[in-house]
Amino acid sequence: MNDKLNNATQFVEILMECFVKKGQICVDATAGNGKDTLTLANFVGDSGLVYSFDIQKEAIKNTEELLLQKKIRHRVELIPNSHVDIQEFITRKIDFVVYNLGYLPGGDKSIRTDAGTTIESIKNTLEIMAPGAIMLITAYRGHEGGLLEYESVKGITEELDQKKYNVFEFTFINQKNNPPVTIGVEVRGGKTWQR
Ligand SMILES: C[S@@+](CC[C@H](N)C(=O)[O-])C[C@H]1O[C@@H](n2cnc3c(N)ncnc32)[C@H](O)[C@@H]1O
Numbered sequence: 001m002n003d004k005l006n007n008a009t010q011f012v013e014i015l016m017e018c019f020v021k022k023g024q025i026c027v028d029a030t031a032g033n034g035k036d037t038l039t040l041a042n043f044v045g046d047s048g049l050v051y052s053f054d055i056q057k058e059a060i061k062n063t064e065e066l067l068l069q070k071k072i073r074h075r076v077e078l079i080p081n082s083h084v085d086i087q088e089f090i091t092r093k094i095d096f097v098v099y100n101l102g103y104l105p106g107g108d109k110s111i112r113t114d115a116g117t118t119i120e121s122i123k124n125t126l127e128i129m130a131p132g133a134i135m136l137i138t139a140y141r142g143h144e145g146g147l148l149e150y151e152s153v154k155g156i157t158e159e160l161d162q163k164k165y166n167v168f169e170f171t172f173i174n175q176k177n178n179p180p181v182t183i184g185v186e187v188r189g190g191k192t193w194q195r
Pocket of ligand 1 (some may be wrong): 008029030055083
């Protein structure tokens with residue numbers, strides 16, 4: 001497929017490519033099969049670090065295998081724990097964080113992110129974001145609990161003070177069957193941005 005903007009995954013990748021720089025500290029809050037972790041690890045280089053969380057052993061294993069195959073395992077700290085506890089594992093400021101909500105592709109669909117813990121995690125993560133940091137949350141509204149989770153994420157992010165945060169929402173408005181939505185939060189006050 002040659003489309004540049006066909007789905008939420010492509011949109012998120014473009015933003016990562018645009019904003020993630022060498023030496024930065026990034027977080028993949030939902031490692032899954034490791035694609036987002038790999039993309040972040042590619043952009044931060046050897047001087048940066050990616051913290052990658054997942055509650056499923058299978059996801060951590062899949063992510064580790066992908067990183068080993070690409071020879072950049074050393075750029076990632078794999079954390080087999082819920083992203084709710086992010087502040088127990090990360091005691092520094094972070095520059096970029098992605099949440100790809102839902103269940104492990106190809107895995108057990110009953111093990112998935114949940115509105116309550118997702119909201120708690122987002123609140124905890126906002127507290128450790130550096131000025132200029134960006135958070136992207138992609139929510140899927142089609143599966144059980146997905147709509148509630150999306151509405152909960154939207155509910156807390158749209159209340160963020162616009163003097164402190166830029167908050168946006170992206171989706172495909174002509175696609176059928178509840179396409180995913182990506183909500184983004186930028187912490188205002190970062191350094192001048194250069195492409
Ligand atoms: C849609 S998948 C992520 C896909 C991944 N970004 C990729 O590129 O392959 C969602 C993942 O979130 C994980 N997850 C669910 N609840 C979690 C939690 N509380 N903390 C961390 N990970 C969680 C699931 O185990 C699943 O692997």
